[in-house]
Amino acid sequence: MRFVTRCPSCGTSFRVVVDQLKIADGWARCGWCQHVFDATQDLQPEPALAPGQPPDARVLPETTATPAPTAAQHLVEPPPAGAPAEPGPQPQPVAAPAQPEAATQPPAPAGAPEPEPASWPDEPVSQPQPEPEPEPAFVRQARRRARWQHPLVRAVLAAVALGLTGLLLAQVAWLGRAAVLARWPQALPWYELACQPLGCTVGRQRPAGAVVVEGSVLLRRAPDRYSFHLVLRNQADAEVEAPALELTLVDAQGEPLARRVWLPPQWPQPTERLAAATEWPLQFELAFDHPQASRMNGYRVVLFYP
Structure with a gap:
């Protein structure tokens, strides 16, 4: 091929x-x-080339040029004056060729029909097309x-690569938003702005052990009235979500007698977040008129995220 x-x-x-x-x-x-x-x-x-198509006229076979004969080769010098003319050959009579006698053929019968010429099909005969050779x-x-x-293909590939890289970075930033917000709390407005068209919410920072009870005391103000004081401390270097607070009154054997839970909006000073490396004092007034109030011997404080 x-x-x-x-x-x-x-x-x-x-x-x-x-x-x-x-x-x-x-x-x-x-x-x-x-x-x-x-x-x-x-x-x-x-x-x-299609069947019957002449080859390209521009492809010609090689030919070798031959010089033309000179005029001197065709000229004959005239005889000198006074020289007797040499007798030339005399033309000989040529006998007329004998005419062959016409062959006598018997006449064809009058009733015999003449044979019709063979007819060719009107449709051209299809030639088998040669199979193309593999490249x-x-x-x-x-x-x-x-x-x-190709420049266009390379540009499209570069655009796809940049788009996939940006999508990967966005996915990493979203899945690791807890670590990002813990390190850079100022990035929270950007996360909230990105969630507005998507209808999602950005969870607050809830690192385990970041908020601890720095100190607490339970004071009896009346036979059935108590005052509970405590101080919360955020040990993290970033802003975190305020936890829920659970107070449990127990007897001498540690069995619970009463339990009370306060969510951050129910605190004396409602808040949603605790600033980095800060303390948050709280004071709650309790009314405990349980029949077994006389058995109360202590309390437990637990911080958790619901």
């Missing part, structure tokens, strides 16, 4: 041989402008490399 390539410098098209391209690793030199180029960049199979492997590889190195 023959191939046709085109010179990128002058645009001349010419045939190339696959074996020669393999030896030269796909490189060729233009015979018109002497430009060296990669012939596999624009390698196309040579179009086959060489190095031609396919060269086309594949040229396709991936």
Whole structure:
């Protein structure tokens, strides 16, 4: 199978041989402008001629020019004056060729019909099309490399890579928002702004052990009235969500007698967040008229996030 390539410098098209391209690793030199180029960049199979189509008139067989005979070769010098003319050959009579006698043939019978000429089919006979030969492997590889190195393809791939990188960074920032907000609390407005069109919520920081009870005391003000004082401390370096507070009154054996829970909005000074490395004092007034109030011997304080 023959191939046709085109010179990128002058645009001349010419045939190339696959074996020669393999030896030269796909490189060729233009015979018109002497430009060296990669012939596999624009390698196309040579179009086959249709049946009955004359070959290209521009491809002519080589001919060898022969010089024309000179005029001196055809001239005869005239005889000198006074010289007797030599007798030339006399024409001989030529007998007329004998006419052959007409062969006597018997007359054809009058009733015999003349044979009709053979008729050809009106439709042209379809010629089987030759199967195209498979392209060489190095031609396919060269086309594949040229396709991936196209500027438009490279620009699209770069845009897709940047988009995927941004999507990955956004996913990491969302999944690790707890660590990001713990390190940079000022990033919270940006998270909330991003959640507005998506209808999501940004959870507060709830690091385990960040908020502790610095001190507490339970005082009896009356037979059934108590005053509970405590101080909460945020040990983290970032702002955290305020936890819920649970107070449990127990007897001498540690059995619970009564339990009370206060959420941050129910505190004497309602708050949602505790600043970094700060203390938060609280005071609660309790009314405990349980029948077994006389058995109360202590209390427990627990901080948790509901």
